[in-house]
Amino acid sequence: MTLRRRIFSTDHRTIGKQYYFLGLFSVLLGVALSLVMRYHVVRPKALGGAISPELYLSLMTMHGTLMVFFVLTVVPQSAFGNYFLPLQIGAREMAFPRLNMFSFWTTAASLAVLLSAFFVEGGAPISGWTAYPPLSAVGRIAGPGEGLGQTLWIVSIGIFCVASVMGSINFVATIADLRCKGMTLMRMPLPCWSWLITALLSLLAFAVLLGAAVLLLLDRSAGTSFFLPAGLYFNDTSIPGRAGGSPLLWQHLFWFFGHPEVYIAIIPGMGIVSHVLSAFSRKPVFGYRAMVYAMIAIAFLGFVVWGHHMFMSGMSPYSAVAFSLLTLAIGVPSAIKTFNWIGTMWGGRLRFTTAMLFAIGFVSVFVTGGLSGIVLGQPALDLYFHDTAFVVAHFHMIMGVAATFGIFAGTFFWFPRMFGRTLNERLGKLHFYLTFAGVYALFIPMHLLGLAGTPRRYPDFTSVDFLGALMPLHRFITHAAYTVAAAQLIFVANLFWSLKKGPRAALNPWEATTLEWTDAAHPVVHHGPYEYSSPGAPADFTMQTDAPNIRSEA
Amino acid sequence: MLLAAILGVLAAGVVWLFAAKIWWFPPGIDAHAAAYDEQFLRTIILCGVIFFLAQAALAIVLVRFRQRGNQGRAQYSHGDRRLEFLWTVSTAIVFLGLALAGTKLWARVHFDEAPADALPIEVTAKQFAWSFRYAGPDGKFGRTALRFINDAAGNPVGLDDADPASRDDIVSATLRVPVNRPVKLILRSRDVIHSFFVRELRLKQDLVPGMDIPLHFQAERTGTFEVPCSELCGLGHSQMRTTMQVMTQREFDAWLAAREAQKR
């Protein structure tokens, strides 16, 4: 195959791998940025003060943007989904292979535009991944990085939105119309449900972000006042010609996207975890239907809770109550899933492969991260915790850790299918234990920083007296961060070594039931996806394509 | 085995870390803070129990159901409808109950208006400093305009000297309030979004350009408390810090009088 055909491949497996490695590159870069940030926090004067406040804030902005968009939106959905969705539903390809190729390269273009912000005059933007106006809307006068850097950021995000919608079109059409014979919706493996739900979330959420990004760009470059009120005064200069806009309008539009976005980041992980837990418990998923309905409920509710990011914003306090009730309501389907994960393992015959360890770890950190949400979801309590390290701890636990554990579980589980070899299990387990203990050591203390009142997005802590007393906690967190980061090198080494030198894998090394572990050209499905330990069946697993007379309930 | 042990240590350790209150809120200084701390305690205890039970359940499952030699198959089950119903309903009751319990606390802060005799103080935030304006003896805030703003000359809010009501307005870089008296802050911003936060009051509110946002409280203990800006506002965000000094009515009046005298 020519190089051009390989690079611009329309094969879903190649595209899946391309997305995976784009995500891998982004996460390594994102982690590197965070290590610089953590170093600066404990040694603000290091390198002769080379890390200025604006540099710190630009690293923070890019760290968040890379991680949320190019890691957590890309890998669980676009990487694993593109590779395994067609396999799991018995389709030959995604519905629109050429569109698929376009969506990958559009994503890559978006990343290139984002990274270019580092290299322009003024550097990358400093307004955080949330880019609140007026800080993000008035240009250079608001601070370094707020010139061309911020514009490039907005353009990058806009391109990403288009790529996302293209991806969603493919996922939804593939699931709706290309399932093989016998693959009813209720026989789909749970990752497929998660990819369907996530695709629907994406197409609605990213479309709104695109609209908002266009308006922000216009405020910056066309003199409009969508988000800018009258009477702005910066550095001895009054900003003329702007009137009547509302910074809150941006927040509403952004978080209308932003909250579904975090579910886009976690739902595929939930699907993968159910899938892996079932395989290594040798038991069907406990409450398959409930799991499906819970994911749907989470996605639906995810659209009506955006205001919980805005409790302190100045929006109507009455709407805060409504948002709060809906937010805590999301705890219910999340709890159902947690009970069902434990229920899946209960009474099972657990096999502790690395994939299984990460799936179990996911359940642990998902609970932890979710519980801090119970605190933040109450506006009365948010009066203290909003914009503190407690929020940072919460979303890192649930996105930075849980969603990432979902990615690790998927990687260790599916590596044999993707590359025909197995990852080294001993290195995998070492990586898991160091990471699992490490992330708790890293992020639990961050909650305590928040309890003590530490504001977030602070480049340094020397101007506020009560923050000085917390430096020992910061040092501990920084050490934990470096340890966790180092542990990831084990994973990277394992990954790249196994790609070339790993032991060759059998077609179905985990004795799993779903279609990705077969190579049938025209599969016909007779069983549900999780028929493990079916009484009367010849083996403790029944593949979905096994003959219909093998007894199973689904 | 190892993971179960780690989970056990975690479950106990994390609960202890929080329960030991080594890193905790500073003591509150108003009635709202006391009510706040109660609701928080309710919440964190509930979360702690759930956290402990969940991690423990995981640990137990790992030990009890690990594959050991040739035991035969796992229990084949697709679920249990009754159990699903039970834990769904109980979770819903617990979470929603918690949400409703916090609503009263929120209502007192934001639904209720400040008492009529509250001392009004206008807060203006800018990159990267705070200004607190007092209406002076005439009780009226004077006219301001952008064109009068002159930070170097000490007029950050743009007082219009032509307006007699402005002449007695006091603008301070730190917030001073009398103890045991209701205070009503009117929060505004000159440039980007900032946020006013006093830990001891358990209160926080964003300052949004184009909006005048009220926030009222009544401090019940004297002292000096830090006010760190709590919404990313630019490169000086972490330097944007001031203090709130709660003093006796006498001390407060004396301070105001001294500042008035300075103005004349």
Add this chain to the structure above:
Amino acid sequence: MMKNMPAARDVVQGPPPPPPVDRGWGDGDGSDGRGADRRASFTGLFVLLAATIMVFAALTSAFIVRRGMSDDWTSLHKPPILWVNTAILLASSFLLDISRRALKARHRTKFNFWWSAGTVLGILFLVGQAFAWRQLRNEGVFIATNPSSSFFYVLTAAHAVHLLGGVTALVYVDVQALRLQLGPAKRTAIDISAIYWHFLDALWIYLMVLMYVWG
């Protein structure tokens, strides 16, 4: 798992029948692959329409919020050419529909003619919109002049961008038709383009109502 060898007369002679095509509706009827492609294209289209609706929903809610907020909203005087453009757009849809019916009745030349006519009108709409913008600029109304004008430009531009995509699809079909390369597999392309175009009509009417009644 062969329990008994089949009797000689049961052995099927000749090559095995072609395998069932697997890209079928999963709920069991396994229809032909082409049908699945067609169905998938429609699903894909509806997903695209949903996303487009959300973009305009976001812009509409920004419109509503902005309008309700300050008292600086002045109604924009809209260039009358917009009515002409609207008529042109509706006409183009109508012509596309005529052409599709002609194709169903197997009149290829009629199809070619009416489809090309519809495409030309579509392009004419875009030209007309450019004229509308020019008229506004001549009156001194630019994007930042007032909030109403801002939204006018944003909404019409967003619509025009989507319409440009539609025109691309129409032109593609047209070129294929004129080169006589419009086989049965391309019917889906015709239907998808036409439906997308009708959607943009409906969207345009919605925007006209929004701008004339509230703008």
